[in-house]
Amino acid sequence: MSQSAQLLHEPWPDRPRETEGYVFAMWIFLATEVLFFGALMAFYTVNRWAHPAAVTQAAAHTDFWFGTINTAILLTSSLTIATADRALEHGLPRLARLALWLTLAFGLGFLVTKGFEYRKDLEDHLWPSAAFALHGAGARPFWGFYWIATAVHAVHVTIGLGLIGRLIILSQRRMLRPRQASMTVTTLYWHFVDVVWVVLYALLYLVGRP
Amino acid sequence: MNAFYLPQASTQAHAEDRIFLTLLILSGVVLLLVLALVIGFSIRYRAGSKARRGPLPAWISHEVEIGWTVATFFLFLFLFWWTISAQLRLQIPPANAFEIHVVAKQWMWKVQQPSGVREINTLHAPAGIPVKLVMTSQDVIHSFAVPAFRLKQDVLPGRYTEMTFQATQPGTYQLFCDQYCGLDHSAMIGKVVILSAADYAHWIAAQPEGDSLAAQGEAIFVSSGCGGCHGQGAAVHAPPLEGLYGSDVPLAGGGFVHADEGFLRDAILQPRKNVPAGYEPVMPSFQGVLSEDQLVPLIAYIKSLKAKP
């Protein structure tokens, strides 16, 4: 009791309320994120509406296997972080730590795979500037969307990895307790990053394929 | 042009001014009412005045609040209905309006009359008949604004926008660029010269002899090699252009598209955007090959090709 009172931060009357507050704030922040990516989706939608054929053709040049492998990696990482959250709640800190390490590894794996994919895309002249490989109005904006959306998403993944790294450090120092707000908040954020990827996967990798 | 008066030189100006004046009177009444109440209450109920306070009278209650909300709502609804129906009436483009092309660039207005006459920063047009401006920009967004007509329309790169006016009295009116377009935005001004139909015909006749817009377009059609595929007896299977303008073109992907100026423009610059049914997408893009100034006569030429009986 005295310990939890000690850990209570300034404006909060009690700890459950504090946790609830942080989680609530994260939900609000995710609403912001939805609109942030929403504006990007508006760009995609307008381009595809104006140039349906060109976009379908351009989308056929994305690398299906890199995209699919990355989707699998990220979905699995959502499973591991959910495991970490539950494990912590049920008083299994070692399992939680293991699951966090796994999530970190999957996240890094995602970024590395993405890097290889970027290299291949550049070799194929899919950077939409002077030496762009595809023709037709709408192809460049599509690939513009590809680079912008995946880069912005990768920044989100990196931030998520930072948050997970922080949780691992807390857990090594045995400062991660059940019903810890930072655990739930990080889990929410990571799931969101995952959901965004699933949408991007459909828009980028599945559109140009029968 | 003086500091206190703006001429009403188009049918649109008359319609707009009627609405403006009505709204001005209405908002003047509302403003005076609010000010009278605020000032009246401020004097009557200043602290320590002898006015009776007590509870609010019984008739001031929830109902009053609902009452003025509903009243405001219906007033606004009426204003919306009245003004938008006026607008929609003005917006219906009259059939066979007199067509003039405008190409904007930083920082000038280039005008191409249907007779082929070119002007810079000046637009001559006849009074009394609807005139349709078909406009595009070579660089950034501009806005073609004629205060005396109470009209303006943004002019965008990469597409045509239209503005229709019917001038009511001959005269010279100011033309402004109203959309900020860079360094010399404020110098992108010109004039619109409205002439009576007879004077306009005289003015055209007095210009140096030249080809009409469509004839200029035909020359571009030939020099750009369009006829190699679209001409008669061409080896390539390309859609015929006669009677194309104004028709509904079936698309390879299904559906139809109405062949207006924007369609012709896209078909030349982005041939893969709308591929007609029954044809291969083999046409090269003329993006960067033809300038906006060349597109205008070329499209005028294609429009002039009537279907063979």
Next chain:
Amino acid sequence: MRDIETPQAAPQTPEPAKPSYLADGHTVASWIFTTDHKRIAILYALSITVFFFIGGAAATLIRIQLFTPHNTFLTAGQYNRLFTLHGVVMVWFFLVPSIPTTLGNFLLPLMIGAKDVALPKINLLSWWLYLGGAALTIVCLVCGGVDTGWTFYTPYSTLYSNSCVLAAAAGVFVVGFSSILTGVNFIATTHMLRAPGMTWFRLPLFVWAIYATSIVMVLATPVLAMSLLLVMVERVFSIPVFDPRFGGDPLLFQHLFWFYSHPAVYIMVLPAMGVISEVIASEARRRVFGYQAMVYAMVSIAIIGFMVWGHHMFVSGQSPFASVVFSFLSFIVAVPSAIKVFNWTATLYRGQIRFAAPMLYALGFLGLFTVGGLTGLFLAVVPIDVAVHDTYFIVAHFHYIMVGGTVSAFFAGLHYWWPKITGRLYSEWWAKFAAISMFLGFNFTFFPQFILGYLGMPRRYHQYPDQFQIWNVLSSSGAVVLAVAYLLPLAYLTWSLFAGRRANANPWDATGLEWTTASPPPRANFETRPRVTSAPYDYHDPDVGPTQPNQPPRQTQAAE
């Protein structure tokens, strides 16, 4: 007398046992790394004051240039950079943060009986992000400024402008995140930290206003951030997003931009409405007329405000059918604003009205906001908008809303809560003088611009045809009065910090939790956690009118 909202019935002691938040640490670090919402409010107040005068200086140069039609005082390039600077600075570095981050930060926890905002560290981060954005804007200035207009329209901003677009857009991008985090923080605070008994319908209208504003901030600002990111990407990497040559759509930028920037008008004006509700109720000594209607009006403004952006694009080439819908919705969003004006007016009825400085500013707001709102109706009408779009009519209209409305309300609030924030009283005479000069100077400056706009003078013109001169001379002359009026508070409020008489806890005899604690409040805001037992604005028994208030309104420091 009435309104005992703390469990202890005793009125507050003038000297609190704990030091005030101002005395709680005197080092620079104790300020710039503080997590105290009150100190952060002060940090913001100082920052936005700097930007207010930077933006004001730009406006002054603009008005000097426009004094004569073919003036060469400024070159076209300088003029374009100055009006862009004026817009960017005034919108994003002054108006958007003005009331929420200063008065909102200071008062939100006090008004709901909390010790601080929900996320104090994030609150500090918001201010640092604001500084980051400010630094980028300064970089932009040093690099020679930006000339796109505050609207950053493509393709001019992405392909044609030869100015420092990148730093300016990045500055606004960063300050956008400051705005978002502030919004998240305020929403969480309002939901989670209300004192016992502070139900939703007991919240003061200022809290409702800040809450509605925060929702708009959280949902609109990310769209601005993304649209500016796209501008930056297209400009730096030549990736076509808005470039029509490769199939991009320049109008998409306008849609995204106005999807933020129209709600942003409500980010600026909703907090102003909150301030005015507080001041008018306190000065008229009456309950706010139609409290619930006021709440619903604010929330519906926040929601409908998201659906009217297309009225900025009636002449842009968007579909005429879209214009019909947006015109309709623009009329609808005007209804709740009209209701609020009626309710403020009705609040005066049967009051005991005092005319202290905050009330003069508030009455000024009422008049100017009404004019701004009514001319807004003109612009919702498609044929009128087609005629006056991008002319000085628009300039006058939005200055009536944002300067006549928001800035007047900001000053009303600043004067009203100044004794609470600083513990000092300012010179009432000078404050009244400034309020009246501001009102007159404002009308003198901006009313001629309505006429200019109707006559067709386009905005953003460096030089203009001769026939517009007389109205420009009037406007520029008015600007002199306005500039002096804005400098006055800087002088007398600063003076009051050192030589003003000390204020007691409740100099206006007002209701509301913020007046139940010391002036200035202690670090933890309240000695004990307040408990709320009554509705707000409990100025009088509903069955009896208000009794005569203490005159003069502000009691000086009660004797020890």
